Amino acid sequence: MIHSMTGYAVQTRDLGRVALHLELRSVNSRYLDLAFRINDDLRQAEPMLREAITAKLSRGKVECRFNLQAKDNAARDISINGMLLGQLKAAQAAIQAELPQAAPLSVVEVLRWPGVLADDSVTFEAMQPEIAATISIALEELVATRLREGAKLAEMIRGRIAHMRQLVATVQPRVPALVAEYQEKLATRLRDAAATLDDDRIRLEVGLFAQRVDVAEELSRLSTHLDEVERILKVGGSAGKRLDFLMQELNREANTLGSKAMAADMTAIAVELKLAIEQMREQVQNIE
Secondary structure, three states: OEOEOOEEEEEEEEOOOEEEEEEEEEEOOOOEEEEEEEOHHHHHHHHHHHHHHHHHOOOEEEEEEEEEEEOOOOOOOOOEOHHHHHHHHHHHHHHHHHOOOOOOOOHHHHHHOOOOEOOOOOOHHHHHHHHHHHHHHHHHHHHHHHHHHHHHHHHHHHHHHHHHHHHHHHHHHHHHHHHHHHHHHHHHHHHHHHHOOOHHHHHHHHHHHHHHHOOHHHHHHHHHHHHHHHHHHHHOEOOHHHHHHHHHHHHHHHHHHHHOOOOHHHHHHHHHHHHHHHHHHHHHOOEO
């Protein structure tokens, strides 16, 4: 299957007091370009995230936003560090024995003392399984969106290919008649040139004829390149760079066909071919 480089995925995982939030955005790029915006509490997850992305994707600029979102309405358990509280009590008693005028500690001062209230935050180690699951699901979602977008791009390209085949089929039957018409014009010119014994003009007219009548090769190569584009679309995988090269080759043949056009309708068909190729090229830029 063909994959686009454009995709989006978001995953939020409830961890009680906090929630893991991972957002992935991808757009087209020549290579795999990763950008991370990660909460400090989750910074250790970057290698895991990088490894997972590089295993799934080969091209595209991917922006990763990973953070912990606090839940204001989540209930928190207040736990007192009894051992530290006892140490503060003993220290206060010892100080007041030496300094009777010293004011006792207030409740607020005790609660603000570092370590008195036990930390109920989730450690990175405890979150690791949830982090791995969040990354996996978000990446599956991102790949799925890129796959759906890729299917649309492939369908559009196939439509342009069908249109180009119709144009080529229109040109091919016209070639013998156009060649005969041009031969007649050339014969008239050669008779005029022979009457005046203008050897240079004779050579010029013969050279122009040889250049203009041979469009069968261009039409054949156009058909061959279109066959290859369809084959690559069918095979799928990382096809963007190969398709981009084929767009260049198709454009080259369309340009040559236009330069050899012997009639206005052939020129118009060459222009139509170039337009279809340009439309395909724009879409190919988004294919992985």
